Amino acid sequence: MGVPRFTRPKTPATDSPSPYLYVANCGPAVGLSYDTIASVFNTFGQVKGIYAADESGTRVIVSYSEANSAQQALTALNGKSCADLGGRSLHIRYSVIQPNCEAESQQVNEHIPVSLLDSEVNIPGLYLVHDFLSPQEEKELLAAVDERPWIGLSKRRVQHYGYEFCYGTRNVDTKLHLGELPSFVSSVLERISLFPGLNSSTSILLDQLTVNEYPPGVGLSPHIDTHSAFEGLIFSLSLAGPCIMEFRRYLDGSWVPDAASSAYTKVENVVNCSNLVRRSLYLPPRSILLLSGEARYAWQHYIPHHKIDMVNQSVIRRGARRVSFTFRKVLRGPCQCEFPQYCDSER
Ligand SMILES: O=C(O)CCC(=O)C(=O)O
Ligand SMILES: [Fe+2]
Structure with missing residues (x-):
């Protein structure tokens, strides 16, 4: 089965909690490997996978088993400098699965x-x-x-x-x-x-x-x-x-x-x-x-x-x-x- 297509939601971070986080300013193009990202997000619950959110190399999707873990990670990490990620401030929102039409295109x-x-x-x-x-x-x-x-x-x-x-x-x-x-x-x-x-x-x-x-x-x-x-x-x-x-x-x-x-x-x-x-x-x-x-x-x-x-x-x-x-x-x-x-x- 392929990786589901996620997208950046238009609504603010606090709306529509889900197990999926859209994380910007984070990824291999800014020197953060998927392993490093996983080790940080794993402290809030079980991470099922980390995916590229797009081709930029600077945005990832963190997929948790449970929405509760995603909520904790978002509250703890959004907009704050994270020492374990080289001092970067992440911009985090809940992610949503794209509607079919977009995924197909x-x-x-x-x-x-x-x-x-x-x-x-x-x-x-x-x-x-x-x-x-x-x-x-x-x-x-x-x-x-x-x-x-x-x-x-x-x-x-x-x-x-x-x-x-x-x-x-x-x-x-x-x-x-x-x-x-x-x-x-x-x-x-x-x-x-x-x-x-x-x-x-x-x-x-x-x-x-x-x-x-x-x-x-x-x-x-x-x-x-x-x-x-x-x-x-x-x-x-x-x-x-x-x-x-x-x-x-x-x-x-x-x-x-x-x-x-x-x-x-x-x-x-x-x-x-x-x-x-x-x-x-x-x-x-x-x-x-x-x-x-x-x-x-x-x-x-x-x-x-x-x-x-x-x-x-x-x-x-x-x-x-x-x-x-x-x-x-x-x-x-x-x-x-x-x-x-x-x-x-x-x-
Ligand atoms: O093969 C081409 O013409 C394009 C290659 C390309 O886009 C790239 O190397 O970034
Ligand atoms: Fe190119």
Whole structure:
């Protein structure tokens, strides 16, 4: 049986006691392992499980056997600095199981129209440039990474340059510099600095590269690249096979879409749940995607686990593999984004 889908309730903490707690400012992305969290919450009663509340790594669900234990933990820990959790103040509410419609839509298996152009996706800050590389350059980049050692994850292989990306914390260790980005990406970096839409004074100085190799049928789960880990521009170059990338954004209480903005006018047509918007974009080989602003900070991106994608009326096969080069700049200091509700950074 899968883990039930829990959500952050809209009502204040004291309403609707339940055995489930939604705990914010807590999780692997802020250096707290599930074992550490369990050891603290276990002092109030039997903890049945700790789950990620979302993809942020900073919010967890603590599931107790009894509501009474959850109530005691909430009273003792909410809003108070906890020495056993590195002095962090947790923000705790009772959690509720999501209504079916929302849980189903999270399984991201319904078909949504696939856009071919960034302008059709209509997400501020998202740009796609086709034919960013020639087929010869693509071949050379693939040959270069294939000469280097791959790290095997459960379903795909990766390489990290500049700084290692740690999947447990979804962050980088800034003290562990692996060296400059390799010379085989120098011409790509030069071309990125001329990226349309970036004004020439923007200093990019990308210093972290993750290469992902996806076999057919393997995708990537929904996430927002950790705000506290990377700066505001994320470039992803697609090589070898194509894929579709989907984007979704949760609009909670404070994020009612602007009726005057074209960005969210089709909410009701995209999914039945009014707090989730989804978009889909076709990424052909040799294209490059830029996520910036709202696209980088507020929208989750993911690649559905498909072997075949329906792009409008055509069937597109994923190919023997897709290799992506994701270029980012490691963040030093607090995140300055305008999307605090999606931000794990201490300000
Ligand atoms: O494969 C891609 O294009 C995206 C990779 C990605 O989102 C990531 O590494 O965070
Ligand atoms: Fe990402």
